[in-house]
Amino acid sequence: MSNTQEGDMLRECRPCESSQISCTPDSRSISEVVRGRVVENEPLARYTAIGVGGPADLLVEVADEDDLCALMRCVSTHGLPWTILGDGTNVLISDQGIRGIVIRLGEALCAIDVDGQRMTAGSCAAISKVADVAAEHNLAGLEGVGTVPGTVGGAIVMNAGTHRGYIDEVVTAVSVVGASGEKMVLSREDCGFTYRSSRFQTDRSLIITSVEFTLRPGDGEAIRRHLEDVRKHRLETQPRGRSAGCFFKNPPNSSAGKLIEAAGGKGMREGGAVVSDTHANFIINENNATAADIRRLAERVRELVREKHGIELEYEVRILGEWQEAAS
Numbered sequence: 001m002s003n004t005q006e007g008d009m010l011r012e013c014r015p016c017e018s019s020q021i022s023c024t025p026d027s028r029s030i031s032e033v034v035r036g037r038v039v040e041n042e043p044l045a046r047y048t049a050i051g052v053g054g055p056a057d058l059l060v061e062v063a064d065e066d067d068l069c070a071l072m073r074c075v076s077t078h079g080l081p082w083t084i085l086g087d088g089t090n091v092l093i094s095d096q097g098i099r100g101i102v103i104r105l106g107e108a109l110c111a112i113d114v115d116g117q118r119m120t121a122g123s124c125a126a127i128s129k130v131a132d133v134a135a136e137h138n139l140a141g142l143e144g145v146g147t148v149p150g151t152v153g154g155a156i157v158m159n160a161g162t163h164r165g166y167i168d169e170v171v172t173a174v175s176v177v178g179a180s181g182e183k184m185v186l187s188r189e190d191c192g193f194t195y196r197s198s199r200f201q202t203d204r205s206l207i208i209t210s211v212e213f214t215l216r217p218g219d220g221e222a223i224r225r226h227l228e229d230v231r232k233h234r235l236e237t238q239p240r241g242r243s244a245g246c247f248f249k250n251p252p253n254s255s256a257g258k259l260i261e262a263a264g265g266k267g268m269r270e271g272g273a274v275v276s277d278t279h280a281n282f283i284i285n286e287n288n289a290t291a292a293d294i295r296r297l298a299e300r301v302r303e304l305v306r307e308k309h310g311i312e313l314e315y316e317v318r319i320l321g322e323w324q325e326a327a328s
Helices: 027-031 065-078 127-136 152-158 220-237 256-262 291-309
Strands: 010-013 037-043 055-062 082-085 091-093 098-105 112-115 118-122 171-178 183-187 206-214 242-246 273-275 282-285 318-320
Touching (some): 027 055, 055 065, 152 206, 183 206, 273 291, 282 291
Antiparallel strands (some): 118 206, 273 282
16 A cells, blocks of 8 residues: 555544534634634645645644544534544545535644553654654564555554555554544454454544554664665655545555556546556646546546456545536
8 A cells, every 4th residue: 555545534424414503613613612723614725635625614623632522522512514634645625625624633643652562643643753763662563554654543544554564463452532522442353454444434433533552672773774765665656746645446466556557547637637657546636636637537547447457446545525526
């Protein structure tokens, strides 16, 4: 997997249909509940790696886990729709934006702590930084995921990793906040990890706040060299420019990028979006592409691979927001 699409943790929850209160969030009332930043009609393009995305009705940046609990209690009481947004490396948000509240987690949830062979990392911490800290303490186990972009929370959602290992292999516990503001701690088994997936992709009522890892003794210098070599290789072999990382999941025993290339997909264009000539599983926002451009191009790529290989590519990026325009 080349991106923690992942990545990036971004999920939606529908409002309570029985609520008699308007689902349009009010910045003043939300500001009375949380200590973090609250902004109305905030464009989301600046928060995504691919650089597209319309406005959120309300963007709320919670200060810490307690702030998040307070917000979710308010959200639950009033039946407001909400979306949790990570670092935006694995998402495609529509040009129409996202209705309701978009939640971003604050700096307090980026902390990293080491206690013997156990590490605890906030969900906002960069997974690459966590792997670097582990190497500094001569701890092994995160090499497989420590070379991909994205946050700890996103890596858990997508069960990120490479041939050297996946994140679920070293997870001991995952702390979450529920949709009603309650704190919970889930075991590894509770998380339902499978190949590049977890329960968090379907259970949209849980927000990851921190993760506990159990690592093993290792050669810190050798781990650092490995991480540096892989990151250098990625820079040399993966395309530059604004992208969401790998757009499609690799089918069993195959490579999405190779399938697209073999089908003649490299260089395909739609508006300002283009399939990379460097790696065909990357769609680049080359010339002020819209989200609609990117999604239409992605659907054309899927159709091409379906016709040439008889294989249905699945999205690895998360598709979010209101899509009033046709994707095809």
